[in-house]
Amino acid sequence: MNIFVLTGAGVSAESGLGTFRDAGGLWSMYDLREVATPEGFARDPARVHAFYNMRRRVHRDARPNAAHHALARLERELPGRGGRLTLVTQNVDRLHEMGGSCDVIHMHGEALKVRCLSCAHVEAWADDLSAEDACAACGRRGGLRPDVVWFGEIPMHLERIHDELGRADLFVAIGTSGTVYPAAGFVAHARRAGVPTLEINLEPSEAAPVFDQGLYGPATETVPAWVESVLAR
């Protein structure tokens, strides 16, 4: 069985990373037009750097939880049962990798990487970033930005994601509110292709009626239990 898993902020919530739209979420504290759009960055790069410096510090100290570990186990053990896992995440943290996942498709990029606006060079970046920092490849100062996808930009790896979605036998969305496209449209795509769909979330999301099945509770409990049941089949 080929399983396609899409994760969102809810999978990292119990690792101490805030979600975006729950009560007290990031988008209730920050104006996303100011800190998560190319226009906001052009207007005030220092404000955007300060936001991502804060997020980078939180991400650097976070540790994977039981849900990340369970998905890594699924990746390792499905091939022995004739299957395969495709793991697509909207999260910009590294917790899936730290939990042991080898092939993680980061459709919204990664906060612990920066990209040069001049030469497109991408490099790992764990420290604070400022408008004075220089690109290691071309030497230009002031052209580095977080290697994340902002509102109004096209998500990464969409071609591979659609190929993998076309090969899936089961679609599972974990810890995502299903409000940001194109990721929010994957479930409808799967349903049109006759692929069974499962939502795993703290509580039914607004998109819950579109799914065939739901499994509700904290990800650190529901995801390991679901992985166990898949591998026991």
Ligand code: OAD
């Ligand atoms: P949201 O904040 O929109 O949704 C988080 C979801 O996680 C909600 O449906 C919660 O019910 C669920 N949740 C919270 N705690 C949980 C837990 N312990 N266990 C299981 N589920 C839990 O986050 P996303 O859907 O990931 O994009 O947001 C999608 C995109 O919007 C993000 O990638 C980001 C954001 O703006 C960009 O920045 C481009």
